[in-house]
Amino acid sequence: MMVDPFEVRMRFTTQLQHLSASVTSSQKAAHYALRYRDLDEDLHSCILEQLERNNMNNRANIMSFIEHFCEMATKEDHLPYVRMMQRDIIRVVDAVVPPDGTGAANVKHVRRVLSSLQSKEILSAESVTEIDAALKDREPHSAHLDFEQEEAPEGSARSKTGTPRNPKAQGMRVDKRQIEQRIEEDRERNKRLRESMWTVSGDDADEFAKLWDEVSDIGEDDFINAKEEATERERMAETVQDVRV
Structure with a gap:
């Protein structure tokens, strides 16, 4: 029976949008993509699109998905998925940890995933070293924590220190639900990390x-x-x- 490429794309997009930090969630989406491997280029483009469109929590979850996805694609000997991810890994990292600092909270998670992909020989040591060097400028620092404005006329764009704010960050609001969701998902990721340390x-x-x-x-x-x-x-x-x- 012929499958509708548009329907496959829409279903995969929905799965990416609803990813959580759980392994099951990532594996389910990975199985779906491998099931329709004939549409690999189209589904790979879905991953890139969702990385650039969704909030930072979802981007972190997609980064975790990529780790499981590449591992499963390697085991099932469908290397085109892996090669496309190797080709676009810098674009992926730029989406999860944008240069403007809005994804600073994702730096640690991205480093862990990159290290895992290197240990599984999916990424080369040279690529990981190059990306890690770029991430140093995107790490969290005090400038990202200065959210309060001094009393000033409406429309002022200066912080208490008098430093002009990033125009992209200006007006950006983090939803309380997203914060709570991120805390829970970080707990899940840390739990999995501790479990993997004891795996033999x-x-x-x-x-x-x-x-x-x-x-x-x-x-x-x-x-x-x-x-x-x-x-x-x-x-x-x-x-x-x-x-x-």
């Missing part, structure tokens, strides 16, 4: 190698401590034996 493959050899790498080399102090502990155990054993006698 299930192979005892891998777990042993990990533990072995974390243990420091044996030094002279270790032998001295071991000898002292052995002497202490012998002394305690003699004491117990004397008490029994």
